[in-house]
Amino acid sequence: AKAFGKARYHVFNPAMHQEALQLLQLETDLRRAIERQEFVVYYQPIVSLCEGKISGFEALVRWQHPTRGFVSPAEFIPVAEETGLITFIGTWVMREACQQLRIWQEEKLSQESLTMSVNLSVREFSQPNLIELIDDTLKKTQLSPQNLKLEITESAIMEKDGSVTAILQQLRNRQIQLSIDDFGTGYSSLSYLNRLPVDTLKIDRSFINPIDKNSESLGLVPAIITIAHSLGMSAIAEGVETQQQLAKLRTLNCGFGQGYLFSKPLGSKLAADLLASSPQ
Ligand code: C2E
Ligand code: CA
Ligand code: CA
Ligand code: CA
8 A cells, every 4th residue: 555655646746736726726716707707808909000090909808816816818718718618708708898899989989990809719719609609799789790800819720620711701701800819829831821711910929029139030020921911911910019119010011010019908998098099
């Protein structure tokens, strides 16, 4: 019995055990958070680089934990995906974000073409009733499909492969706009990209980050912008933090940017204030 116990000790090391417990705790907390509505949606502006106007917002979920404070989505979204809880959270975020844009339209704070981008995880993308759910959200919030933009990561698209094009096409048929998120990190084949009914490539922050260092550090950014434009898509640079990055992106003809240089993600009140005081 002693030898067995010793062997077990090697298999379940205390650090692993600790990690498993934390995950379990996080899952329990997430279930409670859904019941108690501890989630909030923040909005980060997407800016047209030549005119400096706000062209839309990305909805980013925040979790206000009763004891831990704000928990980063980078921490809880993966757990929510693994446990399937993402479908509840995602549905709620989409509903909330669509409703918010509709309110801004009614208050004449936002002009007609301003878009609301909502993230869709792989798991959500695989829901059999995804289309129904989106139709229902648009109907209930009375938002036009043209104002909704869905962000799907490049890796999610590659993972789902075959069925993806059909779903994207159904969304496109409804005039919902589509973005490929974190572009450049997921090894898309270019021929595949050509067949996807997508409007926008979002260039991952990891590519934008080094471009202000020196002239050799542009890396793949010019190529990605060229690919986007030659396929009739627009390009959004993610994580724009400095004036130098902005200047480089402008010379590269990148159409849109998002990042702390323009604004951090804001709660709905501050986002409305920003809308009221900015050109669109
Ligand atoms: P993402 O979709 O790539 O979102 C962009 C992330 O970059 C956000 O982090 C945003 O706050 C951050 N960011 C924006 N500008 C800058 C900048 O200039 N510098 C830096 N360093 N960061 C910047 P956040 O809000 O923590 O979200 C992290 C990830 O969690 C998102 O990455 C997305 O994958 C996921 N996520 C957030 N909200 C949702 C949601 O409602 N549904 C789903 N499925 N995923 C979500
Ligand atoms: Ca995104
Ligand atoms: Ca992204
Ligand atoms: Ca990301």
